[in-house]
Amino acid sequence: MNFEETEAYLLSLGNEVSSMKLGLENIRRLLAALGDPQEKYLKVQVAGTNGKGSVCAFLNSICLQAGIKTGMFTSPHLISITERVQINGDDISAEAFASLATKVREVAKSLFASGAIENVPTYFEQVTAIALLAFAEAKVELAILETGLGGRLDATTAANAEIAAITRIDLDHQQYLGETIEEIAAEKAAIIHDEFQGVVIGQQQPKALRVILERCRQLGIRDLEWEPHLRWTIDSLGSGQVKVATHRAVFPAMELGLRGEHQRENAETAINVIRTLRYDDGFAIDDEAVVKGLVSARHPGRLEWIGRYLLDGAHNIGGARALRNYLDEFVDRPITMIFGAMRDKQ
Numbered sequence: 001m002n003f004e005e006t007e008a009y010l011l012s013l014g015n016e017v018s019s020m021k022l023g024l025e026n027i028r029r030l031l032a033a034l035g036d037p038q039e040k041y042l043k044v045q046v047a048g049t050n051g052k053g054s055v056c057a058f059l060n061s062i063c064l065q066a067g068i069k070t071g072m073f074t075s076p077h078l079i080s081i082t083e084r085v086q087i088n089g090d091d092i093s094a095e096a097f098a099s100l101a102t103k104v105r106e107v108a109k110s111l112f113a114s115g116a117i118e119n120v121p122t123y124f125e126q127v128t129a130i131a132l133l134a135f136a137e138a139k140v141e142l143a144i145l146e147t148g149l150g151g152r153l154d155a156t157t158a159a160n161a162e163i164a165a166i167t168r169i170d171l172d173h174q175q176y177l178g179e180t181i182e183e184i185a186a187e188k189a190a191i192i193h194d195e196f197q198g199v200v201i202g203q204q205q206p207k208a209l210r211v212i213l214e215r216c217r218q219l220g221i222r223d224l225e226w227e228p229h230l231r232w233t234i235d236s237l238g239s240g241q242v243k244v245a246t247h248r249a250v251f252p253a254m255e256l257g258l259r260g261e262h263q264r265e266n267a268e269t270a271i272n273v274i275r276t277l278r279y280d281d282g283f284a285i286d287d288e289a290v291v292k293g294l295v296s297a298r299h300p301g302r303l304e305w306i307g308r309y310l311l312d313g314a315h316n317i318g319g320a321r322a323l324r325n326y327l328d329e330f331v332d333r334p335i336t337m338i339f340g341a342m343r344d345k346q
Contacts, residue, residue: 003094006101007081013123026117027125027158033107033116034129037136038143038159041071042281044273045156047147047188048167048202050318051266054258054299055167055202056146058270061257062293063142063277064089066285071135071143073128073156078301085131087138100130100137124148128155142277152190162281163198164191165273167266169208170318185211195220198276202269232271232290234264240330242267244294246287257297259304261329262322267294310335315345 001009031038044059046052053074060072069088077083085092104126111117121129128148135143145156169185185208192199192215199221201212235243237253242264244251256263274290277283303326304311310331314323327335 001098001102001105003098006098009105010081010101010123010126013120013126024153024155024158026119026121027128027155029111029117030104030108030121030125030129031132031158033111034104034133035136038132040136041140041143042163042277043143043145043159043161044163044165044277045145045147045159045161045191046165046167047151047154047191048165049170049184049188049316050322051167051202051262051269052146054263054266054297054302055165055270055273056144057258057297057299058267058294059144059273060086060089061297062270062274062285062290063144063283065293065296066283066289068283068285069139069141071131071138071140072146073131073135073143074146075124075127075148081127083300084127085134087134087140092134096134097130100133101126104129104133122155125155128158132159142283147188147191150184150190151188152186154191157191157193160193161191161197163200163273163276164193165200165202165269166191166204166212167202167269168318169204170316181205181207182211184208186215188212189215192216192219192221197221198273198280200269200272200276203265232268232275234268234271236261236264244291249287251287251291254291254295257295258299258302259330260322260326262325270294315341 046055056072056074060070063070072086073084075084080091082091082094082097085097108121108126112120132143145159145161147154147156151157166188169181169188171181171184189212199216201209204212233245237243240255240259241253242256243253256267258266271290274285278285301311301313303323312323314320
């Protein structure tokens with residue numbers, strides 16, 4: 001398939017949410033038939049309601065500053081599906097995406113024809129497989145995986161990431177994940193799967209935190225008691241600036257690469273993942289790389305100014321509140337808001 005044929009084929013598989021199948025058996029068998037590419041590198045999986053993409057962007061930026069070869073899988077895309085698969089900070093080429101998609105399609109078709117799987121893998125399952133295969137072929141050292149929807153049944157969970165991070169949990173996708181914070185938290189906490197897994201928990205409402213900690217307790221994962229000499233702090237100085245400090249140094253006031261007061265907590269979550277990579281997994285990431293990565297991180301379409309236009313992807317209560325807080329602090333002139341949403345949004 002060429003790129004245009006690839007896009008048409010993937011779209012023919014149906015909406016990635018409405019076509020979601022229960023269970024991970026399909027994607028696991030597909031990955032096995034592809035040679036389990038996800039086993040060739042270390043993986044971080046990020047789940048949560050808001051902030052997943054931002055944490056991934058911070059992580060990727062820091063690791064690139066440290067000279068680590070990364071792969072990053074995010075969703076959705078804004079303009080081209082190739083945005084979902086980045087290698088060393090660059091979108092995969094249309095030609096490479098089409099080539100990998102052709103391979104995944106052929107393997108999926110063979111599995112379905114032989115009865116090895118009950119359903120043709122969905123849009124999101126196949127794109128996830130394309131990304132994991134691309135990372136293996138590029139010989140990345142670290143893959144950063146943004147969970148698509150929920151966690152328990154999301155295709156990225158089949159990668160069995162060695163590190164799990166959970167950002168702030170709020171109400172969203174209730175028709176799929178549950179009507180309460182506790183039910184939604186349980187779906188997202190299900191990405192925690194192994195007693196030897198590193199787990200990073202972002203700031204949470206008490207009800208969500210209890211569910212996540214219970215999941216850790218059930219799996220025998222102890223709370224990480226970080227030594228004082230490993231601690232970082234990020235304090236807001238107002239006007240979009242923060243002060244970053246460790247036990248060794250206090251860095252000059254800076255602006256995070258991602259806008260909004262809420263990004264301070266996403267940056268903290270990313271730094272906690274970096275500490276796990278540095279001290280548990282042996283990655284060489286110095287403090288300077290962390291600071292440079294925080295400043296240079298980018299996440300298109302999220303509080304992004306293009307001339308006099310501000311773009312944002314707020315699509316639930318938490319995201320809308322973060323947008324409103326940003327407008328209150330940084331926009332001092334009348335605005336015209338153009339708002340669009342899918343029908344499943346309130």
